[in-house]
Amino acid sequence: MIFDQPLFSSNQFAAFKERFEWHLQLWEELTGHPVEGSDRANFVDPKLNDWFLSDEVLDLVEPIIGPDIALFATSSFNKLAPAGKRVPWHEDGSYWKSFAKNRIEVVSVWLAIDPSIPANGCMRVIAGSHKERDREHVQVKDLGNTLLKNTVREDLGD
Numbered sequence: 001m002i003f004d005q006p007l008f009s010s011n012q013f014a015a016f017k018e019r020f021e022w023h024l025q026l027w028e029e030l031t032g033h034p035v036e037g038s039d040r041a042n043f044v045d046p047k048l049n050d051w052f053l054s055d056e057v058l059d060l061v062e063p064i065i066g067p068d069i070a071l072f073a074t075s076s077f078n079k080l081a082p083a084g085k086r087v088p089w090h091e092d093g094s095y096w097k098s099f100a101k102n103r104i105e106v107v108s109v110w111l112a113i114d115p116s117i118p119a120n121g122c123m124r125v126i127a128g129s130h131k132e133r134d135r136e137h138v139q140v141k142d143l144g145n146t147l148l149k150n151t152v153r154e155d156l157g158d
Contacts, residue, residue, distance in 0.1 A: 088151035
């Protein structure tokens with residue numbers, strides 16, 4: 001399901017964007033270079049859970065996996081100007097095989113902070129791809145230019 005309407009009120013969204021961009025600025029100051037990806041920022045700053053676990057988000061997740069919801073990971077992909085690293089074609093589930101083996105239902109929620117448009121390398125979805133699972137993934141050839149290390153095997157995607 002793709003929900004392409006504003007999820008948060010303008011004030012909630014402005015606060016979320018401000019908090020997230022503060023993290024990016026802080027990480028850049030600490031590391032000395034722009035951050036293109038991060039994991040589990042909500043462990044460092046539990047305040048982010050005000051948005052990640054908000055009713056607005058959970059109300060979209062519950063119809064898909066039911067009311068027993070747990071947040072196990074957060075990630076960010078930051079597309080740095082002018083181009084930044086690419087995110088290769090992938091299935092999120094390929095990174096969560098242990099959950100599937102234990103019959104745990106998993107869903108991805110993407111909260112876009114900036115507009116997602118072709119000019120900035122927008123998110124693209126292959127129509128109907130949700131009907132087929134577990135495509136074989138292989139290591140990407142250009143590890144230095146990507147934010148993920150695996151991609152759907154070329155002959156299995158369009």
